Amino acid sequence: MGCAPVTCNFTTSITLPSGAAVTNYIWNFGDGTIVSGNNSQASHTYPGAGAFAATVSIQTNTGCTASYRFDSVYFGTPPVTVSAYTATPVVCGSDKARFVAIAQNASSYDWDFGNGNIVSTTDTFVERKFSSLGFHRVLVTPKYYDCPGRTDTLQVEIVGVIAKFLFNNTCNDRKTFSFRNNSVGNITSLVWEIGEPVTQQYNSTDIRHRFPNAGATAVRLKLEDNVTGCVDSANTRIYTADPWLVASGRSICINSDARFRIDRNYTNPNATYTWNVLGETTGAISQPELTVRANLHGLFQTNFVIINNGNAYCPDTVSLNFPINVKGPLLDFTAPDNTCLNQALILTNHSRPFYPTDTIRSWQWSMGDNLGQSNAFTPDPYLYQQPRAYQVSLAAVDINGCRDTLTKRVSIRPMPFLWIIPRNDTICQGQSSSFIAYTSDDLLWSSTEQLSFCSTCDTVTVTPLHDVFFRVSATNQYQCVSYDSASVHAIEPFTARTRMSDTAICLNERLRLDADPKDKVIEWSPADQMSQSNVYNPMVSPRQTTTYIARLSDSTGCFSSQTQVRVIVKSNPTVDPGPDRYLSYGSPFTLQPRYSNNVRQYLWTPGDSLNCATCPNPSGFAYSSKKYTVSVTSDSGCTAKSDVNIFVECKGANILMPKAFSPNNDRLNDRFYPIAKGLRNIQRFSIFNRMGEPVFEARNFQPNNPSNGWDGLLRGTAQAGGAYVYFIEAVCETGQIINVKGSVLLVR
Template identity: 30%
Template sequence: MKGNFTSFVLVLLCLFQKATSQIVNRESSIGSATNSGSSNNISQFELKNHKPQTSNHNPVKALQAETCPTNIDFESGSFNNWRCYIGETDVQNNKNVINVTASSPVTGRHTLLVKAAGATLDPYGGFPINPPDGSGYAVKLGNDDINKEAERIVYEFTVPANAKDASITYRYAVVFEDPGHVANEQPRFIARMLDVQSNTYLPCASNEYIATASLPGFQTSPVDGTVKFKPWSSAFLNLDAYAGKTLQLEFTTADCTQGGHWGYAYVDVGECNVSAIAHFECNPMVATFTGPAGFQEYKWFDDNFTKELGTGEVLVIDPAPPINNVNVVVVPFNGFGCSDTLQASVYPILPLANAGPDTVVCPDHPITIGSPAASGFTYAWSPANFLSDSLVAQPVGRPPQPATYVVTVTSIESGCIDKDTINLTVFQPIEITVSPDQTICEGQMVNLQAQGAAVTYAWSPGQGLSRSNIANPVAAPKTTTNYQVIGFDGHQCFTDTGFIKVIVNPKPQVDVGPDVALATGSTHTFAPKTQNGPIVSWQWSPGADLSCTSCSTPVATVKKNTTYYARVTNENGCVGVDSMNIRPFCLSTQVFIPNAFSPDGDGMNDVFMVRGKGVALVRSFRVFSRWGELVFEKTNFSPNDPAFGWDGRIRGATGPAEVYVYIAEVVCENDLINTYKGNVTLLK
């Protein structure tokens, strides 16, 4: 089954416009002493191109953080590579001045917060003290004590000389008492970046938050109306112009300068080298762009800045744009940075999963599934059972049972996925059944039968079979034969074999003797000879004129022309048949037909006729010339009657003296018919 997924590769390029910005709290002093509890080493972090990483919530694609300097995010669970400071705040020459000195982390002033299982809330703002990005550690800087306390933490690192798209995103939450003093006496939180070489703070990367009701995003505490708080927010620092520079990231908190009101903050560094976050819904094709946090205005434009696509930190484009660039102009709050322009390039990547066609395999037989790997994609098969490798495009499977595998193809660039499924039907052993052994007589046929899960069959030996490749051939063996049948499952996995024995019993042979001609009224005793006995039954037919029909030697009384059949059965039920024809003749009949006559009118031998006794009827009497011409014919008359004889005339005149041919059919008194043929000479 296929899913229609579309993917994108997002490349974010930060094209920052040069702009001036006031340096906030420039007069604050910078502590330079080494923190005994932290390292003096300057961290240098590897800046990578903004290539998307694999998302853990496909098909949504999120651009992830790149490599950050070691422990800048506190994720080692310590202040390693950070320097800690403590001091106090004051007003000098109508300016707020913060003086700090290096210190080990001071409990209650530099407090490392470990992410807890349950949400711990700030007592004044009621927001979770753990940052919303899910990181394991954050820092609480300062506390709700008074006496003009100030705290600072500093992280120093070098931006690589070949760096592109360098940036840091930090998250912060601030809680102040608002005593209503003048601005230079109020509690405050400062986040800024120092260029160590020039000893100047970076424009657009230095922000100071002073306790006042007019600060954007601040709220009044429901617990104490004098307390203002801002829950977790994000800020984006663009370091694009500082490749090769050594920089210091500073976070500072300070109470009011009169010593009676406090302020503290929560900080965490979340991501490096990420200027925006983009999510892509691959199915349907929806692009969601999120600008860097902490700006007042966001305006999104097309590639040529000819069309405004939307406003706000988040832009949703449905459907997602084709290959093109999307630009966002970010405008900071007044006094909190510079405007920037970011560009996003969208490239569609279309993963196409092909698990292969559903197929049938033999148990434990290897089969390669899937399709050749394509560059730029990862492959994952589920379940991994009985696969050689579940993370390649074409694993080899050996499932012992039917299995369904799903391949998930993920675009490395976009994280978009496609899935496909293959069903492997695994054949199991087959079983066939055959008909029981058979017994037949010589010359007979019998149906053989095999049935079961087999697709094809092969019988052997093939002699005596109607066909050897069907389930139910007809067998007519001449001798006893053991037939073997093999059933095949059709996929060369399994076979099963059956056997049928066909016993061939010989037919009995009976010989009742040759045909005979016997006198009417006489008798004939049959004396048959047999083989392949013993004979267990006799059957003679027709039964008329026989002394018995189920004995071996019946006596026949000769009356008319009859063919007698003897059917014998041996102990195996096999049958043999023989026959004898008994043709009777008239023993008491005497027929006289002369061989010459002289039709000269002298009263002596003038007529050629049939004479005899024991004759019931002369059915026909015909005379032919030597040329085959019928010259005389009479039918159905009694013998010895001159009226039915030939007087030698042919067409009214005495025929020529020559030899003629006669045929006479005579019916005896027992209705038997005898035919007499001969020659007669006409004399003159």
């Protein structure tokens, strides 16, 4: 606002999407003037009076548009005063004076009544009550949109009386008030009126009056000036009460609400209250009731409220007539302000019951990540998954059901990023290897070998003689440390060796070779008659004396070495025992194998049926079929063996059967059974009577055993004496089956 012409400056602030740019600004200043261009700021002069609303529109390179409307601006010209006068030149002090001002084009009038405060009106008249008698000068200035015109001076006279008084009570007697008259003017009549309706009057200039114990009593001072005929009065209301402070309970839990109120209170709507309860002060406030959260433990003996009815009143202090006991757990735990992500958060609980007898019966920890929970007194160390700030809280409930919660903020700091390339490298001794550590934080390298390198650089190059292990740490601004490692395997020269000397074996024997060291790639040659040529300990069976060479190399081909083993092959002895022989039972025989010239020792098994177990040509008798094995040893210690069978001929003569038997239990010929030689077993032994009926049968038993014979009984009944027929099916030691049948006489 102001007087035209006025120059205004306009500025725009624009937010654009990525890639967009303003190509044109269109300014409309609201007075018919429109300007376009690429300037984000504009200046315009408004030549005349009026209200103007400027707008700006923009266009972007993407074809988009936007507009903004500025707050309206107002400009005017100085109004011309037509008239200004006092409508009431003389007025009683109890009344309001009236003033009038009229000006062309005026949108408002500023009035100065001599007290330093400007009153602005849009109407052409104003009323004002003055607080003192005599003449008062009033200034009025018309304005058009805050553009001022000529200021005119008006005058008014205030006559008569102006009623005023002061009052107060004392803290010793709050019901008794003193009133002091400080009115001005020609006072010809004065009356104090107490009550409504009036219950008592005083005509003294100053008075003292005792009011009821409770209530709101009206007090009026009435004045009169007989000369001017003016009258005036001053009024107030006196508030008295016997207030009583009431609380919701004598014992409460920590962090619960306690409610306080004032009964029989003052009815003064302007009273304020300052509360001092449960160790805290609240106010001054306008409410005669208070709900306060119990934040402190203990027995609070002093709880009171101060009632302030105004400057004329002595403040009234109202105390609670009983103490309030605040119970509950006294929570305290320690936690680090900052912890690295890879470190478990360790909490230490120092909580206890405020009163030792109020045992705490439950604990509840929350780690602030919707995952970590614990009901232990002290929770286990906790490892967070993400770095950020967490609100760790502890809640406890005691035997009274009182619950308290304590929350602390813990910042979990991120770990430094650390990545080493490569992590492992293999080189030949004498070569160099380089490692790069990727991080934005402070580095520190260390190694297992005494090597020369930059321990704080991101790139390390070494030429180790042996294997070396690197440990790398990265430390960030929070002193959090990440570790990584790398290693170099330095291939060292080696010597191939074998723990074997030249070794002799017999033809067709096998020998296990061996070569060291075992951590190399190996290849044996020649590979003929070898189990596997690429193992350290292959089996070989050479046909002739052979030198085996083991060639060893490391896996990278840096170094190689070889060793050898000579295997001497000795000739084996030979033995030909001849064909198997079939002899009659008890026939003599002589074994006559053919031997090679290098045979020096002989051993026959079984040797118990031969006349000599260590002779080249032993002899014996054919009482049973047997296999004889001869083992021979050459002059070089090599051995050979061969077998020959002596079979006893299988025929009926091999079975001897009695012609009669007498089962009379005299232990002589009591049973009839097969007596045989050269048989393996009896498959079937059957006996029949003269009617062809079977009376006995036995199967699969050894011959020459009376217990397998017939005792002359059939199902426990002795059979009649006479001739019986038998049938035998037997297996010889050669495996041949023979059948024998005949008759026998049972003698009774």
